[in-house]
Amino acid sequence: MHLRTAGWLLTITVLLLAPGFAASAKEVPPAIQSESQTTGKADKERKSPVIAARVNSQKITTAELDKRVDQIMQRGQQNPAMGPPPDRDELRVHVLNQMIAEKLLLQDAVKKKMDVDSAKIDAEMTLIKGEGRSDAELAEMLKQSGMTPNDLRHVIRSNLTVEAYIDSEVASKVKIDEQQVSDFYEAHPRYFETPEQVHARHILILLKEESTEEEKTAAETRVNDLLARVEKGEDFAQIATDNSEDPGSKFKGGDLGFFPRGMMVPEFEEAAFALEPGRTSKVVKTNYGFHIIRCEEKKEVRKTPLTEVSEKIEHYLRDQEIGRLLDEHIASLRKSANVKVSLPQS
Known part of the structure; x- marks a missing residue:
């Protein structure tokens, strides 16, 4: 969970409506007020909050x-592609380090008198509010997260201030030249290869696993009859439209479009890639049933020219270098700061 320019700012944006971050964002002067100015009353109202860390004068x-x-765990549960959830105690340590870094960056930005004008904040507020939502509706939405529109403005100001700070103190120092781009392209050829693909149509006659022998025989007879019609020259697409039992391609004349290896079940893939354009397979059996496959065209393995990907490579290398320098910059800030961690177990 290292902080990266894009990733770090994305984390802030995703957590924009988090009351905890709204509170921390309001702790820094001048437009983002100091902790001593804003939290004294709150400290009295809540009894001795447990401190996870102190970063200079802030907690x-x-x-x-x-x-x-x-919030991070909840997003992970909503997105299974992120994989199994991490150990919570380990995650707390990573997140705390991130929050310390956020404070260090924001504190140094304020020390260097960096700020953003109100017009940019207004534009972000408008973007968040969205079309057709009134100020009252926005206020109600924020209320559900324990925030007010003024809290949100503080958060936005903090985000934009840190973004400007990173651009000034880190990103402006990164330069990627043509040689670096070319070296990366040559060192990672697989990144720029388009795999072999086949454009195919098929006719499917479904066969369920629990089908009786009589049903299996009937399905096989039917698909062989359709194959005979195809081999006599009847239009494959029309036969597929009229007879195929694949709802995803039936009304497209059985058209599956282009696909690379690894997308279809093995028996289907082997038959499709073995065909030459314009040729039709014999009956192919898979766990779905019986198929007749027609190869429309093929695309061989192709390496994308450097001229087509140089800009993307430059952006990638730039982001990587910004991330590396940002990590170093945060480490330097932390070394010179008064950071005390006293993270109790949850």
């Missing part, structure tokens, strides 16, 4: 930390 409470961790 991170375990309540703020756990809210951030809960």
Whole structure:
């Protein structure tokens, strides 16, 4: 969970409506006020919050930390592609380090008198509010997250201030030349290869696993009759439209479009890639049933020319270098700061 320019800013944006971050964003002067100015009353109203870390004069409470961790865990549960959830205690350590880094960056930005004008904040507020949503509706939405529109403005100001700071202190120092781009292209050829693909149509006669022998015989007879019609020269697409039992391609004349290896079940893939354009397979049996496959065209393996990907490579290398320098910059800020971590177990 290292901080990267894009990833770090994305994390802030995703957590824009998090009350914990809204509170921390309001702690820094001048437009983002100091902790001593804003939190004294709140400290009196809540009894001795448990401190996870102190960053110079500012604190991170375990309540703020756990809210951030809960949000990350919740996003992971909503997106199975992220894989199994991490160990919570380990995640808390990573998130706390991220929150410390956020404070260090924001504090140094304020020290260097970086700020953003109100017009940019207004534009972000308008973007978040979205079309057709009134100010009252936005306020109600924020209320559900324990925030007010003024809290949101503070968060936006913090985000934009840090973004400007990173651009000035880190990103402006990164230069990627043509040789670096060319070296990366030559060192990673597989990144720029388009795999072999086949454009195929098929006719499917479904066969369920629990089908009786009589049903299997009937399905096989039917698909062989259709194959005979195809081999006599009847239009493959029309036969597919009239007879195929694949709802995804039936009304497209059985058209499956282009696909690379690894997309279809093995028996189907082997038959499709073995065909030459314009040729039709014999009956192919898979766990779905009986297929007749027609190869329309093929695309051989192709390496994308450097001229077509140089800009993407440059952006990638730039992001990687910004991330590396940002990590170093945060480490330097932390070394010279008064950071005390006292993370209790959840």
